[in-house]
Amino acid sequence: MAALASCSGTAQQDNKKEDVLAAHTDTTVSPRDDFFAYAHGTWIKNNPIPADEVTYGIGELVEKELREKLLAINNDAVKKAAKSGNEQLIGDFWYSAMDTVNIEQQGIAPLRPILEAIAGIKTREDLLAQSMLLHTRGVGVFFSGHVAQDAKNSDAQAYYMEQGGLGLPNRDYYFNTNPRAAKILAQYPSYLKQMFGLMGSDPATAEKKAANVLRIETELAKASRKLEDLRDPYRNYNKYAIKDLKKLTPGIDWPVYLQKLGVQHVDSVIVGQPEFYKAVDKIVATTDMEALKDYMSFHLVNEYANYLSKPFVDANFDFYKKLIRGAQEQQARPKRALETEQTLIGEVLGQLFVKEYFSEKAKARYEQIVENVRNAYKARMEKLDWMSPDTKQRAIHKLMVMTKKVGYPDKWKDFSSLKIDRGPYAANVMRGAEWWYNYSMNKLGKPVDRTEWDMTPQTYNAYYNPSNNEIVLPAAMMTVPGYKDEELDDALVYGYMAASTVGHEITHGFDDEGRQFDEKGNLSAWWVPTDTTEFNKRANVLVQQFNKMVPIDTIHINGRATLGENLADLGGILIGLDAFKQTEAYKKGEKIAGYTPMQRYFLGYALGWQLVMRPEVLANQLLTDVHSPAKYRVNGPFPNVPEFYEAFNIQPGDKMYLADSLRVHLW
Template sequence: MKKSLLLLPLLAAAVTGCPSNSLKTATTADKPDILHAALDTTVAPGDDFFSYANGTWIKNNPIPASESNMGIGKKVQDEVYARLRQTSIEAAGAQNATPGSNPQKIGDFWAVGMDSVKADRLGATPLKPELDRIAAMKTVAEVPGVIGHEIPLGVNALIGPRVGQDDKNSDKMALYLRQAGLGLPNRDYYFNTDSRTKNIRAEYVKHVANTFKLLGQDATTAQANAAKVMALETTLAKSSRKLEALRDPYANYHKMSIAQLDKLTPGIDWKTWLGQMGGTSVDTVIVGQPEFYQTVGQLLKTKPLDDWKAYLAWHVAHEYAPTLSGPFVDENFHFYGTVLRGATAIRPRWKRVLDMQENALGDALGQLFVKEYFKPEAKARYDTLVKNVVSAFADHIQKVDWMSAPTKVVALDKLHKITPKVGYPDKWKDYSALTIDRSSLAANVMHANQWQYNYELNKLGKPVDRTEWGMTPQTYNAYYNGSNNEIVLPAAAFAIPGLLDADADDALVYGYAGASTIGHELTHGFDDEGSQYDAHGNLHEWWSKDDRKRFNERVNGIVKQFNGYTLLDSLHINGKATAGENIADLGGIVIGLDAFKKTKQYKEGKKINGLTPTQRYFLGYALGWQMHVRDESLASQLLTDVHSPAQYRVNGPMADVPAFYEAFGIKPGQKLYRPDSTRVMIW
């Protein structure tokens, strides 16, 4: 994925209508130049290109108290929130919305979501049926059945079923079982011994206890139950794989029959359990982490019933706390917003409701969005930009000296079979089976989670729908899907806040959209993970042994480079976990640059505000990572995210690109300078 944070922005005015497929070049002083305005010329580009490119913008855009970061994605998001808010208000106030229609559902979701008085009056009442179900258990034998009921409601309870294409047979949908069940972001939070993480663990136990108090437990009982939750989760975490280990597709692929799964986890009747989750016809599963499920089996035999009651009640409350009364919302924010992310004030209720509405009715909102904000001519323009970047990538594959001729043929075949999905899907999800009303916000979120679960489960046994999108068009992000061999580029991924297309020159857009989005996602098909999938989306080795060896040597170079970056005193970037994204960043930059070199602007070489076209291209790339982050959020990202922090997504790859050195006159002795022999070159 392009972005390190999954945001909920929609498209701003940036793509609302350049009628041609090429961008107009800004040449006059009366047009805005956001690249020049963002510069901090007190910083040498050869010492810290990220700060040189974005420093003034960062100084002028402090992080709001309610946010853990501030960046270009937030600006896009804010521009659109107002539009979504008005759309929702109008839908809520409509007197003639057809029952069951998308406008009715959008309006009712908004109306009850914004009714904080009703939420406060209801308290935890919307959760009572689920909490009663947990409390009514008489034996541990009932635990799987209750979990089977909670998982479709979105509760992260013990196991992680997911429907997806079979990695080794992309024409088939399969049921995956992944490690899951933790309340902290990942396993490292349970074991790291630095003071920051130890404090988070202590605060987490307090948070769980406080949540139990809100559910009506006395202080002693709440503390005892919080300790039970922590102990059970710590055991699960011990059998969970580290972030970097989850990126090996072969090591996380273990296809098993139900009988083999039963043998892996003695005492669990998987046919019955999967049936309780709706998977009555499942006869084969793909287990990601077998050791985790062995631990699940052991825990179901050894942990007493009261521990399971505490664990499940906590996870139900945790999942739905943001939909409940003020005390639940505030307690949830204190830990997950302040302790983990560093925000000091909760976001306005209307923004939080819009986030939930997006998760529940994203395609319904998307239909309204693209109709108004992503015109056909804009889509045609970005279709053309994709073609230009693909052409440049083909040239790179043909010219690299480390790949043999036979493997190049296969690589080019895979590249040309990548399906680009630009802007929005050709067909939208049908929400007719989803019930949304004004009973409670929690009920609507439950209904939406159940609907989404059923939607995914119903894919089993049916042909793969390769036209489906995994993101809505109003999402400021993009992705490469190895199983479909596709890049998906939502309309919002091209948004530049406050800038019209007519005022954006080719250099800016080729750096911002061509490199950091399109080229980045194309390169994911050939990074250390994506390169293991063939042109048809199957996990299959299509490289020669020597080619793979030479490729891995280059991957090891970028791993070593990023391992060397230390932040926040002692934390460092995990070079192995972030390798795929770092490869895609570097690839996107060099491929996008060659695509840009074919434009009129590059060939003419005219400066704008003293900046050459090539300099503006690199600044356009840096614009995509224009953001700053609170220390708490940065620390969390280093432990949980396969993306490097924004500053290093700029400075890291730039230090490997010879054209960057030439464009800005980078010399030995400057902080970003790397000798030729240490620079990483892959594509």
């Protein structure tokens, strides 16, 4: 894997290769009408979505390069058959994942002991105890729980109790009347029936069990909050003393069951959606016992279906990947297994990955880019005329103390206690889920480790963590597939990396949700109230812009649910551009492949969102994701950037034109 360009100087294109930006543009489309189509049109025409993919773009191309390297690491580890250490974990996991003879012979056998335990439940107490055990194995029945830093005390770890327990992607699928969602809901009972049939039920019994599951999930969905409502950090922070949870759920003895979940060393928990837990209490108390057991059995098998024999894998694929996401055929087993391996022991692979493919020199280059963008943001904040001096001073302080993590962790997780062998694949996956569960629960009562990473170095993604006030930039994110760092000019790099990643993640610290956390990562009202009012008024302009966008059928983008990401996109573009203007590449103004530095900056940003997706995925994203579709992450923010008009001569009457009075004036 190659990193991008140095933050200083202007790299030259290799004469033997096409310019990566010019090669993708479609000059039959005007950048003034549809910049996304202009920037990617030729690439899209030449790169149809492979049958085993549901989206295809630069992320998949990066992952393809990574996959070849990671598969080589796996195959070498299998051959070495090490008895201990990271190579043993990798080699034995890969052996079990590829051992299709035993996987097909075993069928559902790896799950049989747990299914028998569920079938043997006699009392509500036993049922709740068994449901807690399922949680430790990665099966989130009835609710969702996790350990994270306390939003109001970032130095302490807390246990969060959230809504969950659904088989469809989210609550909207149970009630949304748009034809795509309605079709999925209509076919869900058939999938449920099919899975119960594979578990051994006759058709009539399977149909009855399917109806039980759908009825319980519909009740859970009714009590679940909508996507946009989950973005309010105050409304979703409700701290309860464990001994007082009885007032919320009289029928569930949480002190007992939280102990079974491993919740120790704390006397309180944070309940995200109290009304949801009241519904859970009622469901557990009043629903037929056999129906509750059906619900639990289905969720267990559904969670592990992809690690069982082919009938389970095929059924799960047909519903979730083919129907909901539009895939035409299954991915090859190595591709699927690698995705699972990345989830369970990705950091083990990451240690080998960065050793071979990411240098200290590259790490230093991108650390410097972060500082250049940070300084550009500081200068922009200092000039804001709508923010009061008090809020501005604290905002700048928060920005300047924001931690940057670039490339890979300084300290790796210790997986020595994880048992992986060459036995059943599903058993290895379950032990991996249990390891992660215990790893998380063991944080309770201990000091927060602010050095920890929540992504592997080989992940093509990045994140901002408000509780740590940090941005995390994995090594793989700094990759343009097929090009070495010296082949990419600064204009491209500042658009592709400084804007769409570094500036984007930094801006998350000041978006509609992140801005409510202070410089230490605590949820607190540190803004002057008039500044909050002004921020919301200006941000609402972006909400209204995106609310009007209709990517497919009659389904609009949810401007409120996607506000945080849309703000981060716009902020990243503005800040990255300010940083780019300080470079020699910008000041010299030399064209590359016929494009000015400013034009290449915007094309470089668009390169980060080079993506096509199946209609089913697009419709699913609009209902479940806080990110706008890729096209709108380009065409949406650009009309709010003055330099975009200059770079491409955008005029009134052009589709990418917005009158200044309709633009967002925030950062």
